[in-house]
Amino acid sequence: xxxxREAEVLRANASFYDAFxxxxxxxxxxxxxxxxPVACIHPGWQILRGRELVMQSWRSILFGGNRPDIHCxxxxxxxxxxxxxxxxxxxxxxxxxxATNVFAREDSAWRLVHHQxxxxxxxxxxQPSGPLN
Amino acid sequence: xxxxREAEVLRANASFYDAFxxxxxxxxxxxxxxxxPVACIHPGWQILRGRELVMQSWRSILFGGNRPDIHCxxxxxxxxxxxxxxxxxxxxxxxxxxATNVFAREDSAWRLVHHQxxxxxxxxxxQPSGPLN
Numbered sequence: 001x002x003x004x005r006e007a008e009v010l011r012a013n014a015s016f017y018d019a020f021x022x023x024x025x026x027x028x029x030x031x032x033x034x035x036x037p038v039a040c041i042h043p044g045w046q047i048l049r050g051r052e053l054v055m056q057s058w059r060s061i062l063f064g065g066n067r068p069d070i071h072c073x074x075x076x077x078x079x080x081x082x083x084x085x086x087x088x089x090x091x092x093x094x095x096x097x098x099a100t101n102v103f104a105r106e107d108s109a110w111r112l113v114h115h116q117x118x119x120x121x122x123x124x125x126x127q128p129s130g131p132l133n
Numbered sequence: 134x135x136x137x138r139e140a141e142v143l144r145a146n147a148s149f150y151d152a153f154x155x156x157x158x159x160x161x162x163x164x165x166x167x168x169x170p171v172a173c174i175h176p177g178w179q180i181l182r183g184r185e186l187v188m189q190s191w192r193s194i195l196f197g198g199n200r201p202d203i204h205c206x207x208x209x210x211x212x213x214x215x216x217x218x219x220x221x222x223x224x225x226x227x228x229x230x231x232a233t234n235v236f237a238r239e240d241s242a243w244r245l246v247h248h249q250x251x252x253x254x255x256x257x258x259x260q261p262s263g264p265l266n
Contacts, residue, residue: 037211039220041231044254047220049209076182078170078246080237083216085247087172087180098174100233100249104213113211114218116233118251121177 006077009084009103012110016101017072017090023062029055033111036104041116043097068092084110089120096120139210142217142236145243149234150205150223156195162188166244169237174249176230201225217243222253229253 012031019027032038032054040054041047042061048054061067073096075088082105090097102114145164152160165171165187173187174180175194181187194200206229208221215238223230235247 036213039209039211039218041220041233041251044252045231046253047207047209047222047231049211049220074180076172076180078172078182080169080216080246083213083237085172085235087174087182087247089180098178098180098249100174100235100247102218102233102235104216113213114220114233116231116249116251118174118249119177120179 006079006084009077009079009086009110010075012103012112013075013077013086013088013101014072016112017070020062020067021070023067025059025062028058028062031112033104033106033113036106036111036113038112039114041118043117043119090117139212139217142210142212142219142243143208145236145245146208146210146219146221146234147205149245150203153195153200154203156200158192158195161191161195164245166237166239166246169239169244169246171245172247174251176250176252223250 016031073089086101099117149164206222219234232250
């Protein structure tokens with residue numbers, strides 16, 4: 001049971017990155033919760049709180065001309081009942097970011113309520129297991 | 134009721150930063166969940182998963198000689214039942230980081246299950262309300 005919930009969360013996480021990579025705003029919008037409180041911290045950006053600001057930021061990223069060819073790697077689901085957070089690497093070309101994606105159940109689906117991504121000092125070639133410094 | 138739960142989460146968040154600032158490893162250790170899955174992403178570091186790696190990282194930060202004079206600001210609790218995430222600024226001297234702290238209920242207390250902090254491109258002087266770029 002728990003395994004299948006983890007698989008559901010990981011599918012929701014994969015759909016989010018598929019939408020991001022494809023520049024599919026409708027799919028990306030659908031990946032985010034509609035009624036639960038949401039927030040987002042893009043790399044280097046201030047904290048965005050509330051669905052309007054968060055979706056406005058994604059619109060500017062998808063349609064601003066710098067949409068990255070992003071691929072999710074080293075993905076792990078940390079399940080906590082009806083909530084979960086995913087930690088993963090976001091690989092963009094030769095670089096990578098570390099990311100947290102928080103999911104909650106809304107209308108029988110796993111939806112994003114929070115995303116934070118930030119830079120890595122060194123990009124690992126394989127599965128990371130410890131601090132760099 | 135919801136307000137009081139938010140206040141509890143914010144107190145747990147404040148205790149975490151008090152312990153961090155004071156270099157109080159015991160208090161910081163107590164702020165983290167013991168049985169739930171935990172993870173941590175320090176600025177620039179690889180993803181740490183599992184309590185042993187996470188607490189080892191905090192030990193190295195608290196006792197490594199570079200413990201920052203850290204103060205939490207612009208703190209907001211996003212409550213989701215028995216689960217919550219806090220978004221905040223971590224002010225360190227003239228600089229600041231953005232942070233996500235994920236909390237869950239364990240043994241009738243709010244305990245950290247995840248922390249991610251990352252750099253800000255520009256440090257805001259007051260409450261942020263939108264993206265920088």
